[in-house]
Amino acid sequence: MADQYPPPTEDYPTTERSRVRRSPKRGTHGRADVHAILDASPLCHVGYVINGAPYVTPTLHWREGEYVYWHGSSASRFLRAAEDMPVCLTCSIMDGYVLARSAFNHSVNYRSAMVFGTARLVDDPDEKNHALRQLIEDLFPGRWDNLRPMTAQEVKATSVLRMEIDEATAKVRNAPPGDIDEADYPVWAGVLPIRSHLASAETAPGMPDNIELPQALADLIASGRIR
């Protein structure tokens, strides 16, 4: 499928909806920039509208080319409400507190991506199976084939939504405080970096002694990343 996607060097369109107004130097519509942020954050927040009112639901998402996916129970109001509707899916990573010499110049180092499109239910069985496999494999490479296979009932009880990215904006701040005009003011300034990592694995109760933590998971923990 990969070759049907636009090349990642081509930007998303700049529209009234997605144009970066505030701090435009922090913003980009570059596909590679948007993809990198989506991929770095397993958690996203999906915004949708019911009866004119906004809802924001946290969920895991994954990406394949120009499509983002998320899933849940087939009975979920959240998934049903988003189907065939305009959606804004936002990923945000806080990389650090930026402490300046004035309150006004305090900031946050962050990476965020807002992507817009229309959510569609994945109803083709093969595509749904492929998508659920990707969810697991993106987080834990090699795990899917070792799992107890999904039953037909489990697949039926799971809904997968897919959204082609119509428009998108990435914003990044990654810098020390921007208050160099007041560098002689006598208070400490700098960045407190925020890091997320995986702590030691907690084996499920009752696990047989001969089943050890797979090397791929040990490597993920050791990497200092969360995906």
Next chain:
Amino acid sequence: MADQYPPPTEDYPTTERSRVRRSPKRGTHGRADVHAILDASPLCHVGYVINGAPYVTPTLHWREGEYVYWHGSSASRFLRAAEDMPVCLTCSIMDGYVLARSAFNHSVNYRSAMVFGTARLVDDPDEKNHALRQLIEDLFPGRWDNLRPMTAQEVKATSVLRMEIDEATAKVRNAPPGDIDEADYPVWAGVLPIRSHLASAETAPGMPDNIELPQALADLIASGRIR
């Protein structure tokens, strides 16, 4: 102001909007539960509607009693769009990946709070000043009084929004995989805990040698928490 708030043991109302449908055993409308999640996560995602379409913007928030606050540039479209409008503000903390023996039983340990209300611009100067002070002090106790004071122009260039919490839901999962029926399936299962912490402070370029990292910030870094 504190004594005008409802006692935190009284739940938020259970409404059509906020009733927990999926996995109701994970959900609560308890005020103390909602407050604890809002307070543990400095980052929130604010959902609002422009021309019928959803937008989700990440920002810092802070809370005082039954009010949540966020801020930004007075010229921000995001803030202007939310003013006097229904808003959904969601905080989510991923506490761990839950790896089960089947794909279906994989999950996430998390804490999330969705709060609903109507955003209002804080235009009283004293209240605005108090709110901005709270933003700094909540994150970095003792810092505000050591900063170069805000100028009138800076206060004017900053907008603060305040939302009284009308309805709210908290959801929490904090458990090993729930697949004990298949505990003899030969694949590792358990939890990979996710932790966020502050790394070593990065002092701003050009900081005079006699200005050291304040003890309160050193203590925050050493705590292993991010707020």
